[in-house]
Structure formats: C-alpha cells, structure tokens
Amino acid sequence: MNDMKTFDIEKVRADFPIFAREVHGRPLIYLDSGASAQKPTVVLDAVQKAYAETYANVHRGVHYLSQTSTELYEASRETIRAHMNAASIDEVIFTKNATESINLVAYSYGAANLKEGDEIILSTLEHHSNIVPWQLIAEKTGAVVKAVPIDEHGEFMLDAYLEMLGPRTKIVAVTHISNAIGTIVPVREVIDAAHDAGAVVLIDGSQAVPHMKIDMQALGADFYVFTGHKVFGPTGIGVLYGKAALLDKMPPFLGGGDMINRVTFEKTTFAKGHSKFEAGTPPIVQAIGLGTAIDYVNAIGFDKIAAHEQMLLAYATEQLSQINSLRIIGQAKHKAAIISFTLDDVHPHDIGTIVDRAGVAIRVGHHCAQPLMDHFDVAATARASFALYNNRADVDALVASIRDVQEIFG
Amino acid sequence: MFDDLRELYQEVILDHSKHPRNFRHPEDANHEAHGYNPLCGDTVNVYLKMGHNGLIEDAAFEGKGCAISLASASMMTEIIKGKTETQAKTIFDGFQKLVKGEDDNFDAGEDTERLMVLAGVKQFPMRVKCATLARHAMSSAMDGAEETSTE
Numbered sequence: 232m233n234d235m236k237t238f239d240i241e242k243v244r245a246d247f248p249i250f251a252r253e254v255h256g257r258p259l260i261y262l263d264s265g266a267s268a269q270k271p272t273v274v275l276d277a278v279q280k281a282y283a284e285t286y287a288n289v290h291r292g293v294h295y296l297s298q299t300s301t302e303l304y305e306a307s308r309e310t311i312r313a314h315m316n317a318a319s320i321d322e323v324i325f326t327k328n329a330t331e332s333i334n335l336v337a338y339s340y341g342a343a344n345l346k347e348g349d350e351i352i353l354s355t356l357e358h359h360s361n362i363v364p365w366q367l368i369a370e371k372t373g374a375v376v377k378a379v380p381i382d383e384h385g386e387f388m389l390d391a392y393l394e395m396l397g398p399r400t401k402i403v404a405v406t407h408i409s410n411a412i413g414t415i416v417p418v419r420e421v422i423d424a425a426h427d428a429g430a431v432v433l434i435d436g437s438q439a440v441p442h443m444k445i446d447m448q449a450l451g452a453d454f455y456v457f458t459g460h461k462v463f464g465p466t467g468i469g470v471l472y473g474k475a476a477l478l479d480k481m482p483p484f485l486g487g488g489d490m491i492n493r494v495t496f497e498k499t500t501f502a503k504g505h506s507k508f509e510a511g512t513p514p515i516v517q518a519i520g521l522g523t524a525i526d527y528v529n530a531i532g533f534d535k536i537a538a539h540e541q542m543l544l545a546y547a548t549e550q551l552s553q554i555n556s557l558r559i560i561g562q563a564k565h566k567a568a569i570i571s572f573t574l575d576d577v578h579p580h581d582i583g584t585i586v587d588r589a590g591v592a593i594r595v596g597h598h599c600a601q602p603l604m605d606h607f608d609v610a611a612t613a614r615a616s617f618a619l620y621n622n623r624a625d626v627d628a629l630v631a632s633i634r635d636v637q638e639i640f641g
Numbered sequence: 642m643f644d645d646l647r648e649l650y651q652e653v654i655l656d657h658s659k660h661p662r663n664f665r666h667p668e669d670a671n672h673e674a675h676g677y678n679p680l681c682g683d684t685v686n687v688y689l690k691m692g693h694n695g696l697i698e699d700a701a702f703e704g705k706g707c708a709i710s711l712a713s714a715s716m717m718t719e720i721i722k723g724k725t726e727t728q729a730k731t732i733f734d735g736f737q738k739l740v741k742g743e744d745d746n747f748d749a750g751e752d753t754e755r756l757m758v759l760a761g762v763k764q765f766p767m768r769v770k771c772a773t774l775a776r777h778a779m780s781s782a783m784d785g786a787e788e789t790s791t792e
C-alpha cells in the first residue's frame with residue numbers, strides 16, 4: 232500500500248506513550264479523542280521542560296527566567312497565529328478552554344451589543360457550551376435564541392438558515408464540526424450570509440482543529456474558538472480568535488492583573504490587544520504545550536492526517552454497517568471521523584461498559600448535545616471518534632467488542 | 642469474555658430489563674417521584690400506593706434507561722410491594738452499601754438473594770448510579786419529594 236509512504240501510522244502511534252499500556256489486560260483501543268485527545272511525547276517533554284528549566288511567571292519580571300518564560304509563552308501565541316493565519320497576534324487570546332472562549336464573547340461582545348428582540352442564531356448541532364452561554368446572555372439582554380434545524384441525515388439546513396437571517400440577527404454562533412455526529416457545517420456559506428445580514432459570527436472549532444487546517448483570513452469568521460486538549464495539547468488552555476476591530480471595541484471580560492494599563496481607584500484603563508482579555512496569571516505551561524502540539528500536527532501535515540482519518544471513517548462506517556441492529560446516527564455527506572450509533576434494545580451505557588472490558592474506550596451518553604439527541608429521538612448514543620493515531624485494527628477491535636455486546640444481550 | 646461482565650449482565654438482570662415488572666402507571670398511586678441522571682439522561686418515574694401505617698400496597702414505574710437501571714427498578718418494585726416504608730428504607734440502605742462494595746455481609750432477609758444479583762455492579766463504579774436511581778426515586782416518593790437527581 233502506498234499509504235505507508237505518505238503516512239507512517241506505526242511511527243505516529245509510537246509518538247504517543249499511552250499506547251504502550253493495556254486496559255483490562257488488553258491493548259488500549261482509544262476511540263474517544265472527540266472528548267479529549269492523547270498527548271505525544273513532544274508535548275509531554277515541552278511541559279516538563281517548561282516547569283523544570285524555564286519556569287517563572289510571565290510579563291511580570293525583569294529577571295532571566297521571567298523573560299524566558301514570557302518568550303516561550305508568546306512564541307506559542309505566534310505559532311497559533313501562524314497556524315490559524317490570523318492577521319495579528321493581538322487577535323489570538325489564550326483562555327482556559329473553548330467554553331471560556333465562548334463565554335468571553337457572549338459576556339463581552341454579547342452583553343455590549345444585544346438589545347431586546349435581537350436574535351442569536353445557533354444550530355441544532357451545538358455542544359451545550361455553545362448554547363448555554365447564549366441563553367444566559369439572552370436572558371440578561373432580552374435577546375432571543377433560535378436554532379437552525381438539521382435534516383434526517385444530520386445535515387445543517389442552509390436554506391432554513393438563510394430564511395432565518397434578518398435585520399434582527401445580531402450573532403450567529405455555530406459549530407464547525409458536530410462533536411456528536413461528525414457533520415461538517417458549510418461555515419464559509421454561513422459566515423458570508425451572516426455578514427450580508429449584518430451579523431457577527433462565532434465558529435466553534437473545537438472538533439475541527441484536530442482534523443483540518445483552518446485559515447482565519449480565508450474563512451472570515453469574526454470569532455473562532457477551540458480547546459487545546461482536543462488537539463493533543465494539555466488541558467486548561469483554549470484559544471479565542473477575534474478580529475482586532477471587534478476586540479478593540481469590546482469591554483474586558485474578567486478584571487485583574489495583566490489586563491490593565493493604569494489602575495487608580497477613580498478610574499482604570501485597560502491594556503490593548505489580547506492582553507485586555509487575559510486577566511491574571513495565564514496557563515503558561517499549558518500554552519507552551521499547545522504550541523508544541525500545533526507544531527507536531529503541522530510537521531505531519533493536515534493533508535495526510537485528513538486522508539488517513541477519512542480512510543478510517545470509510546472503513547469503520549462500512550464495517551459497522553454490517554452489524555445487524557446497529558444504526559449509525561448522522562450520515563452527513565461531509566463528515567469528520569466521528570461515528571455515533573445505537574444498537575436496538577441495548578442502552579449505550581451497557582455498550583460502553585461491555586466494550587470497555589475489551590480495552591475499547593468510546594464515549595456513551597448525550598455528548599453534551601441534548602437538542603441534537605432529541606432531534607434523533609434518542610436519549611443517548613455510543614460514539615467512536617478517531618484521531619491521527621488510530622488504525623484499522625482499532626476499528627476491527629471495536630466491531631469485535633460490539634459482537635460481545637450482542638452475545639451478552641442475545 | 643470476562644467473568645465480571647457475565648456477573649453484571651446475568652440472566653435475571655437481562656430478563657428484568659427486557660421485561661420489566663410493574664412497568665405501568667397505577668391510577669390509584671398516591672405518591673410519585675421522578676428520578677433523573679443528568680450524566681446519561683436516564684429517567685424513571687416511580688408510583689407508589691401507600692396505605693395506612695406506611696404499608697406499600699402497590700409499587701410501579703415507567704422510564705427509560707440502561708439494563709442495570711431498568712432491572713434495578715423492576716426488582717425494587719417487586720421487593721417493596723407489601724412492605725412498610727421503614728422496611729423498604731432499610732433494604733434501600735443495605736442495597737446502597739452492597740452496590741458500592743461497602744458491605745460484604747448484605748442481609749435483606751428473604752430478599753437477600755434476589756438483590757445479590759445486582760452486586761456485580763460494585764466492579765463497575767461508573768454504573769452504581771444506574772443501579773440506585775430507582776431506589777433514590779422511591780425514597781423521594783415516600784418522602785413526598787417529587788424530583789430526584791443522581792447529581
């Protein structure tokens with residue numbers, strides 16, 4: 232196979248030390264990267280080194296280590312800027328996760344710009360973290376939250392969306408890729424249409440960044456968020472990209488150290504650029520780890536990662552489809568390597584427990600996407616989500632473990 | 642396959658989950674409560690008919706859930722029917738300890754054997770809440786609370 236020439240899966244797997252371990256006496260079959268991804272040695276080393284050799288607080292001191300730490304932290308921001316093709320480092324804000332990034336936009340931009348009767352458009356595909364902050368801000372401002380429907384395949388209904396846009400639409404916040412069923416949303420069309428209607432757009436890229444190259448200037452989103460732990464980085468670090476023209480006009484989200492220009496009890500003036508939104512000591516080492524993770528995936532190359540994952544998606548879809556009583560939930564034309572499924576009469580929690588005994592880690596539940604579950608009239612599904620380190624043997628192990636489930640439930 | 646899985650999903654449990662007993666909403670129920678597990682979305686509604694002196698004259702339930710939570714709800718309705726509230730609560734407490742692996746000398750009198758089939762849950766800490774959802778809802782129903790959540 233010429234697959235090996237372009238993408239050496241064994242080499243990639245060897246980069247992730249966790250695959251050396253067993254679970255319940257079986258090799259680990261990790262199919263839960265959609266919830267959180269495993270970490271390559273380079274990231275672990277970068278984290279270790281940042282603590283062991285260069286650690287100090289950032290932006291605060293004149294001493295040597297503070298300077299080194301600041302340089303590494305800021306170098307990571309530049310890595311992420313370049314990776315996203317943002318126009319400036321001031322457009323790249325470090326947060327603690329995607330959830331915080333979305334809340335920042337809702338509370339800062341939303342609270343300052345929404346009025347009674349204004350509309351916030353989300354979609355049925357959203358993760359709760361791209362629903363609840365908007366509901367909270369809608370309650371405060373009198374704005375209204377609406378959701379773009381999806382069809383029976385789990386496809387974002389672009390026509391319905393275009394109908395929903397109007398003069399009252401102020402914010403459109405939709406996911407790039409559904410975490411629960413893998414649908415890739417045509418975000419370019421979503422953004423262009425929203426801009427025509429005069430609305431600003433936030434894209435939740437949490438599930439996209441591990442699987443595809445993103446380009447802020449080509450995409451044109453006003454805000455784009457993702458979370459570090461899903462893209463092979465540490466937990467506790469997230470990113471908010473925002474267009475400088477919008478960020479400059481937005482009030483701060485959290486107040487504290489590092490985000491000020493001058494503080495007096497009469498009046499405080501705020502820092503400019505990304506600093507205005509990074510109050511307090513940031514997740515320094517986590518940011519350094521994330522920069523290393525982004526370098527790691529770029530060194531492999533997203534064209535190869537995407538081709539490998541699409542191969543796995545096709546193989547897994549074909550294999551799973553052969554299991555009687557298995558129903559794949561979400562069959563969009565363009566999907567990331569995420570497969571949600573149900574088995575007749577067997578609750579996903581029972582599936583999860585049984586396959587786990589075979590060393591297979593999948594996610595079962597509502598995937599923090601209850602409106603989406605309601606759409607498909609299921610309370611929960613089992614979900615296998617793939618990343619660059621998965622292989623066909625993982626798919627075979629999943630299928631074999633589902634046969635165990637069928638055997639037990641007869 | 643693994644013995645602990647076989648123990649967890651033994652015939653009796655599968656039978657109760659596929660054919661839950663007392664799966665109905667009695668018209669004359671005078672206590673009811675709704676149980677919800679926000680982690681998995683499982684729900685159970687329990688209905689009790691409580692007579693004089695705290696006698697549980699009828700116990701039934703409806704709901705959606707995994708094999709463990711359905712089986713546990715089904716078995717509990719059978720067990721508490723005909724008992725007093727005090728007797729039922731003693732059984733619940735013992736059962737709670739049993740599935741959490743905190744009590745190796747579980748004794749619920751004549752019901753011991755029937756409940757022991759759920760003891761396999763203690764090998765699966767993530768599933769303890771599935772086994773205890775119905776029991777919590779039943780306690781709430783007796784106490785007159787209408788909602789219980791596992792979280």
Ligand SMILES: Cc1ncc(COP(=O)(O)O)c(C=O)c1O
Nearest residue numbers: 328329330358360410437438458
């Ligand atoms: C699409 C999507 N958005 C947002 C999130 C939230 O990420 P985090 O919990 O890291 O903030 C997740 C992951 O759980 C997700 O899949």
